[in-house]
Amino acid sequence: MVKPDLAVTLGPLALRNPVLAASGTFGYGLEFLPFLDLNELGGFVTKGLSPRPRLGNPPPRIVETPAGMLNTIGLQNVGVDTFIADKLPELRRFRTSVVANVFGETEAEFLEVCAKLDGALGVAAIELNVSCPNVEKGGMIFGNDPTALCRVTRACRDATSLPLIVKLSPNVTDIRETARAAADGGADVLSLVNTFVGMAIDVERRRPVLAKISGGLSGPAIRPLAVWMTWQVHRAVPLPLIGIGGIVDARDALEFVLAGASAVQVGTASFIHPDAPLRVLRGIEEYLERHGIATLRELVGAAESGIPA
Amino acid sequence: MPRDLTTPVLRNVELGHGNFLIEFDGRELGAGMQPAQFFMIGVPGSAALLRRPYSVCGLAGTFDDAPPHAVQVLYKVVGHGTALLAALGPGAPIDVLGPLGRGFSPPARPDARPVIVAGGIGCAPFPALLHWLERSAPWMYYGARTGEDLPLLDWFERHAERVVVTTDDGSRGLRGRVTEPLEELLAEEDPAGLEIYACGPEPMLRAVARIARTRGASCQLSLEAHMACGFGVCLGCVVPTHRPGGDGLVYDRVCVEGPVMQAERLAW
Numbered sequence: 001m002v003k004p005d006l007a008v009t010l011g012p013l014a015l016r017n018p019v020l021a022a023s024g025t026f027g028y029g030l031e032f033l034p035f036l037d038l039n040e041l042g043g044f045v046t047k048g049l050s051p052r053p054r055l056g057n058p059p060p061r062i063v064e065t066p067a068g069m070l071n072t073i074g075l076q077n078v079g080v081d082t083f084i085a086d087k088l089p090e091l092r093r094f095r096t097s098v099v100a101n102v103f104g105e106t107e108a109e110f111l112e113v114c115a116k117l118d119g120a121l122g123v124a125a126i127e128l129n130v131s132c133p134n135v136e137k138g139g140m141i142f143g144n145d146p147t148a149l150c151r152v153t154r155a156c157r158d159a160t161s162l163p164l165i166v167k168l169s170p171n172v173t174d175i176r177e178t179a180r181a182a183a184d185g186g187a188d189v190l191s192l193v194n195t196f197v198g199m200a201i202d203v204e205r206r207r208p209v210l211a212k213i214s215g216g217l218s219g220p221a222i223r224p225l226a227v228w229m230t231w232q233v234h235r236a237v238p239l240p241l242i243g244i245g246g247i248v249d250a251r252d253a254l255e256f257v258l259a260g261a262s263a264v265q266v267g268t269a270s271f272i273h274p275d276a277p278l279r280v281l282r283g284i285e286e287y288l289e290r291h292g293i294a295t296l297r298e299l300v301g302a303a304e305s306g307i308p309a
Numbered sequence: 310m311p312r313d314l315t316t317p318v319l320r321n322v323e324l325g326h327g328n329f330l331i332e333f334d335g336r337e338l339g340a341g342m343q344p345a346q347f348f349m350i351g352v353p354g355s356a357a358l359l360r361r362p363y364s365v366c367g368l369a370g371t372f373d374d375a376p377p378h379a380v381q382v383l384y385k386v387v388g389h390g391t392a393l394l395a396a397l398g399p400g401a402p403i404d405v406l407g408p409l410g411r412g413f414s415p416p417a418r419p420d421a422r423p424v425i426v427a428g429g430i431g432c433a434p435f436p437a438l439l440h441w442l443e444r445s446a447p448w449m450y451y452g453a454r455t456g457e458d459l460p461l462l463d464w465f466e467r468h469a470e471r472v473v474v475t476t477d478d479g480s481r482g483l484r485g486r487v488t489e490p491l492e493e494l495l496a497e498e499d500p501a502g503l504e505i506y507a508c509g510p511e512p513m514l515r516a517v518a519r520i521a522r523t524r525g526a527s528c529q530l531s532l533e534a535h536m537a538c539g540f541g542v543c544l545g546c547v548v549p550t551h552r553p554g555g556d557g558l559v560y561d562r563v564c565v566e567g568p569v570m571q572a573e574r575l576a577w
Contacts, residue, residue: 027542034310034540047542056560062537062545064359069537073544076560219358271538272351272360274313274406 234260250283428509452487
């Protein structure tokens with residue numbers, strides 16, 4: 001039979017296949033060269049880039065939890081200028097789509113980073129990080145308030161001609177409200193979800209494990225929560241979605257697709273097996289072949305056919 | 310160049326008191342590994358999500374009774390991840406990612422005497438280092454809580470020119486901290502003729518770093534940290550270090566800039 005067509009189109013963003021590596025779990029991509037061929041990835045999302053380098057939070061920053069982990073890195077990054085000057089020229093050698101994750105403490109900082117990336121050769125899209133739970137300013141403050149989210153999205157929309165992805169926070173009462181706000185602000189694509197706020201306590205020391213007390217929970221533990229949010233947003237907002245949350249293998253990824261995602265991001269799994277995104281991709285390809293499905297598009301949201309809205 | 314491979318356990322020997330030496334087939338890992346480089350090791354299909362970091366303990370030739378393609382890792386059962394490893398027998402597959410990080414360097418002065426300072430299970434990288442530096446007649450200062458927490462002591466006594474043992478409870482060697490005889494040594498010998506290599510609990514490393522700085526001895530520390538990935542992307546394992554050529558501090562990754570760092574670089 002014919003090989004399935006893996007290419008996907010998310011509004012203005014065309015990807016060679018539906019599997020990306022998620023922000024904060026893939027560095028600037030180059031760290032993975034010993035372990036995989038970047039050309040095989042649909043794309044990857046950079047560590048969050050701020051206008052200037054960020055030191056990040058004091059350690060301890062991570063702790064393993066059942067089927068997951070908490071992190072409070074605090075967006076340690078090289079800053080957008082160093083990314084453009086040092087990392088991007090290296091990345092242009094590869095065919096993979098480089099999505100720049102953008103972070104600012106203020107709306108003006110978001111605009112500054114977006115504007116710089118707009119003129120940089122080799123960036124396929126921007127993902128707005130309005131959902132980081134581990135920074136005091138910016139981050140989730142934008143992501144949890146529909147009015148503020150709509151405004152910062154619109155401002156970034158006007159500052160860049162690149163495809164604009166808004167990464168949603170799950171730490172809200174109803175994710176459909178923030179999804180609609182991002183859509184109203186002019187987002188082309190929504191990615192969901194970022195990490196859930198949580199904490200762990202060392203009972204022997206009787207203190208929080210993490211230096212900043214709380215952190216963001218990721219890994220398979222959050223997958224059912226993230227699939228449900230993807231399902232809800234797919235039925236509420238007519239934008240293409242990228243599903244994120246504890247994806248380890250192709251079956252996990254296909255849950256998000258069947259719930260309504262057109263593509264997926266693999267995150268925490270890349271810490272354990274650096275080639276995890278490619279394992280997911282090969283598994284999706286094998287699934288499509290086995291079921292005689294020509295393109296992944298046929299499966300997007302397919303779990304809801306026959307179920308009344 | 311690190312590799313990610315699934316490889317069989319060759320032996321998993323209990324050394325007593327919760328200490329184990331696990332040996333696996335390392336022929337696909339290539340040559341040229343440095344002492345104190347490490348592996349991220351996981352047990353396929355286990356309930357633990359993340360792998361754990363373990364420093365290389367023995368390389369080809371370190372242990373006489375081991376085949377040349379074997380790599381050894383010394384560990385103590387302290388939690389979930391190490392308990393999973395301890396349950397494995399010969400032939401069981403393990404996921405091994407490595408070798409990773411920056412290992413120990415030879416002494417800055419080629420004629421310097423290596424002085425090894427180990428705290429308990431922190432002795433793990435030192436068989437490989439001793440094998441590497443055997444001709445430089447290394448001395449070793451090996452401390453632990455009790456005489457039961459001194460794995461591979463017999464091996465060290467055969468391979469180091471001198472071993473000074475300390476225990477907190479006095480059940481073996483001198484009673485007290487390992488840093489006490491180290492301070493005496495540095496008061497007697499010319500510090501410029503010594504190269505200190507230390508690995509152990511953080512309070513011990515801080516004390517060793519302070520002594521080395523006071524006496525002006527070159528000192529390499531092998532650090533330990535919780536890490537999710539081991540190859541520089543999770544940013545979970547950082548330690549504060551002095552900003553190169555400037556004021557203030559930055560966070561360096563134990564997995565990439567370390568695990569071995571010069572003591573004076575750390576902003577403790």
